[in-house]
Amino acid sequence: MNHTTILAGWDDAHSQLWGRQPIRLAHQLHQSPLFTTEKLARLIERYPREHYSLVLSGGVDGDRVWREGEIGALSGDQVLSAIAAGRFWLNLRNVDHVDARYGAVLDELCAEIGAKVPHFAAATRGAGILISSPRTKVYYHVDLPAQMLIQIVGHKRVYVYPATPPFVTPEDLESIALFDVEVDITPESWFDDHAAAFDFEPGQLLSWPLNAPHRVENLDDVNVSMTVSYADRDIRYRQVVSRANGILRHRCGYQPRSRATSGVSFWTKALMQEVLRHGPWVKRRRRERRAVDFRLDAEVPGRIVDLA
Numbered sequence: 274m275n276h277t278t279i280l281a282g283w284d285d286a287h288s289q290l291w292g293r294q295p296i297r298l299a300h301q302l303h304q305s306p307l308f309t310t311e312k313l314a315r316l317i318e319r320y321p322r323e324h325y326s327l328v329l330s331g332g333v334d335g336d337r338v339w340r341e342g343e344i345g346a347l348s349g350d351q352v353l354s355a356i357a358a359g360r361f362w363l364n365l366r367n368v369d370h371v372d373a374r375y376g377a378v379l380d381e382l383c384a385e386i387g388a389k390v391p392h393f394a395a396a397t398r399g400a401g402i403l404i405s406s407p408r409t410k411v412y413y414h415v416d417l418p419a420q421m422l423i424q425i426v427g428h429k430r431v432y433v434y435p436a437t438p439p440f441v442t443p444e445d446l447e448s449i450a451l452f453d454v455e456v457d458i459t460p461e462s463w464f465d466d467h468a469a470a471f472d473f474e475p476g477q478l479l480s481w482p483l484n485a486p487h488r489v490e491n492l493d494d495v496n497v498s499m500t501v502s503y504a505d506r507d508i509r510y511r512q513v514v515s516r517a518n519g520i521l522r523h524r525c526g527y528q529p530r531s532r533a534t535s536g537v538s539f540w541t542k543a544l545m546q547e548v549l550r551h552g553p554w555v556k557r558r559r560r561e562r563r564a565v566d567f568r569l570d571a572e573v574p575g576r577i578v579d580l581a
């Protein structure tokens with residue numbers, strides 16, 4: 274018998290579907306005192322600059338926007354007011370390392386899932402807290418590690434697509450592995466006909482198959498979610514193959530055909546990508562795509578100041 278403090282209402286179907294189909298589960302983290310407005314405001318104030326991303330995104334009906342910025346000298350409460358008034362995603366990345374209390378939540382969650390899903394392995398894992406504005410969106414994208422999303426506050430709609438071509442191709446995975454670009458795939462409008470759409474509210478957790486594309490639309494309230502990324506050896510090896518095949522394709526003009534994660538071709542690629550992955554051509558593309566070009570305005574919540 275398994276004792277759980279985070280998961281709720283798990284049944285055998287969840288154990289069998291985990292990682293194979295998109296599934297929505299129940300959890301109790303939204304009742305944790307770690308996610309009150311007060312706690313989040315204090316967390317924001319002492320968050321290391323290198324561990325957060327602030328993104329200005331488009332509204333659910335507007336043009337595509339995706340700019341990176343910084344919170345500047347605002348207090349945690351001012352940042353939360355800006356998010357409530359604007360179109361932002363604040364991603365407190367690596368929160369399990371920044372604050373051990375959230376690390377303990379991640380460990381407990383992974384232990385509970387591991388007790389219920391025999392093939393669940395999360396030797397490499399990390400968590401983030403996402404605080405985001407009403408009616409903003411995260412565009413169609415793919416993450417290389419396995420993912421789950423835990424809703425704490427607010428309401429959103431999450432669309433999950435099949436983890437196969439044409440929804441995501443090997444070339445897409447290579448570009449993400451090489452250039453660290455998360456939001457770079459333009460979906461066809463008919464892709465939605467094949468998506469699983471979830472109305473997502475506090476107390477729910479979503480899990481989907483590895484590399485399944487997804488996008489998110491917030492409804493009319495501020496959202497607080499926890500994201501969990503995890504990988505076992507097989508997932509890490511797949512990333513190695515994607516990076517190596519990306520180098521072959523972009524740098525060497527060669528069409529890679531194998532995505533094997535064992536054998537001579539795999540280990541040759543593993544060595545090659547280790548040597549070449551930090552090359553100047555990769556770094557240059559990454560830097561161009563990650564420039565910070567605004568900060569939050571301290572006077573008017575939601576307004577931004579463009580940086581030269």
Ligand SMILES: [Fe+2]
Nearest residue numbers: 414415416420
């Ligand atoms: Fe994602």
